[in-house]
Amino acid sequence: MGHHSCCNQQKVKRGLWSPEEDEKLIRYITTHGYGCWSEVPEKAGLQRCGKSCRLRWINYLRPDIRRGRFTPEEEKLIISLHSIVGNRWAHIASHLPGRTDNEIKNYWNSWIKKKIRKPTTPPSTSPSSVELMQPGFNSVDQLDAIINQNLSTKPTPDNIFSSMHCPIFMFDTSAGDSRPGSSARDEIIQDVATLNSDMWNPQNQDQALPTLLDFSSSMDTTYLPSLVDGMGNMVPMEAQPCCVGDDGATSRECFDKQELNEWMDSQQYSSLLIWDQVQGTLGGEGLPTATTGTDSMVTSFPSSL
């Protein structure tokens, strides 16, 4: 098979885009939009195939593109997401506003190359890896193990949990939303806390009492919570009161705390863990996108992986 018919035309230019071509494409897209990419080259006066135009726009020319080095927050998010979903670059990119799958893929491949180049590097001499480690991990090897495991096996919530040996819960420390005693969250927190008191003991925590993510403000479609019951079992998607798809399609945009509470009662769940498919095992505050600049990521990992 082979080729896209749009690329079969004579005089189709290839290779790097010239500034003039960029200008033509920008001018066309900004005034007409892009309904059908195969029509774009002719209408825009470009001797490229539609596929090339699409790629150029998506990866380089679109106005919301974000350039420059990845921030530490973005790096953490990429690593975390990759450990969950593997090489699903588009999925990962959808949670890093302004970043493209291509860019993330390139970044990751460079990163891997560096790691492969120094296979026996001890953690202490690999500052970049240490820097990138998620809080709660106590060695680079543990992080590698998780990443490698999920690279070689099809990542599903099930095998992630089995790899972690115990349930993971997440919370954030954003004090602004937490109004103690004012919501059902406090009860949930108590329930969660008792599930695994050696993982998280309120009395031993320096930080304020953690709060669950505030779902009532999670209108951002980059946030995709799944629910896990107290035994670490995934709650079936269809049973979830909130399901936000990758494409932003939602069965419910969000649910508020009262709805959450009612739903838990109806399902006879006395406790609840929050598994965040976006951030994987990472907790985050507010809307967990990497560009918010918030840095109070809090993660509770088991001490022995």
Added chain:
DNA sequence: AATCCAACCAACCGCCAGTAG
């Protein structure tokens, strides 16, 4: 200054799923 080489990254390729006809 010239050459080499590794890293980077933009762009291409091949495949797949969805869909219109």
Added chain:
DNA sequence: CCTACTGGCGGTTGGTTGGAT
């Protein structure tokens, strides 16, 4: 159904860049 077409995705390539020798 079947076919052709399209957009989207992940893997890969090859040109460019910059540092080392």
